Amino acid sequence: MHCLCPILLAFALVGYSYGATKTKCQVVQALRNQGVPDSDLRDWLCLVKHESNYVYDVIRTNRNGSKDYGIFQFNNYFSCGKSGGTSSTICWRINTFGCADTCNSFTNSNISNDANCAVRIKNCNSFRKWNGWKAHCSNVQGSEYDYSGC
Ligand SMILES: *[C@@H]1O[C@H](CO)[C@@H](O)[C@H](O)[C@H]1NC(C)=O
Ligand SMILES: *[C@@H]1O[C@H](CO)[C@@H](O)[C@H](O)[C@H]1NC(C)=O
Numbered sequence: 162m163h164c165l166c167p168i169l170l171a172f173a174l175v176g177y178s179y180g181a182t183k184t185k186c187q188v189v190q191a192l193r194n195q196g197v198p199d200s201d202l203r204d205w206l207c208l209v210k211h212e213s214n215y216v217y218d219v220i221r222t223n224r225n226g227s228k229d230y231g232i233f234q235f236n237n238y239f240s241c242g243k244s245g246g247t248s249s250t251i252c253w254r255i256n257t258f259g260c261a262d263t264c265n266s267f268t269n270s271n272i273s274n275d276a277n278c279a280v281r282i283k284n285c286n287s288f289r290k291w292n293g294w295k296a297h298c299s300n301v302q303g304s305e306y307d308y309s310g311c
Contacts, residue, residue: 182215183232183272186311191276202308203301204288205279209233210305211293217275218268231267233279234293235260240282241267 183191185206192205212234213219221229227238235241241264260278267275288294 180216181218181270183217185215185308188215188232188272188276189308189311191272192280194273195276195280197276197280199308201283203306204294204298206306206308207298207301208288208291208294211297212291217270217272220268228264230264231275232272233267233275234291235264235267235275235278235282237264240278 188206188209189202192202197205209215209232212229213232215232217232219231219234221234223229223236227236229236230241240260241262260281262274262278267278282290288298
């Protein structure tokens with residue numbers, strides 16, 4: 162199967178890993194477990210849609226060489242890994258749980274720590290910390306972000 166290697170390498174270079182997804186309601190549940198009010202859920206669902214499209218194991222490489230991890234696409238310069246550890250006093254990095262975890266801990270199927278970190282970032286910086294939210298989520302009234310069945 163060596164002949165597949167160039168193809169696999171090509172996938173690796175565009176930055177995708179495996180593509181396993183969470184459902185909308187699983188994301189809603191994880192966020193509610195972190196105390197997110199229903200009034201924020203449409204924004205969160207839009208953010209997740211445009212950051213990862215619900216893929217929780219995705220790692221994307223940005224043009225500047227930094228990487229974004231998981232369903233909320235945490236950046237390894239700011240939100241996880243070396244500079245995201247406990248040494249920094251920047252708001253969402255202070256706590257040892259959640260954002261202080263390794264970047265790879267945000268690509269497993271347990272999105273509870275992801276949601277914890279995401280909520281902390283939002284509380285410190287608002288949804289504007291996410292480019293996907295800034296670019297696409299000024300109007301979140303569509304049925305795509307309906308969570309009434311969750
Ligand atoms: C690198 O690019 C990403 C995506 O545009 C951005 O979020 C991040 O802040 C940038 N990192 C640095 C150190 O400029
Ligand atoms: C998911 O992670 C959280 C915190 O990291 C932990 O408390 C919980 O037990 C984990 N859930 C499962 C099903 O492993």
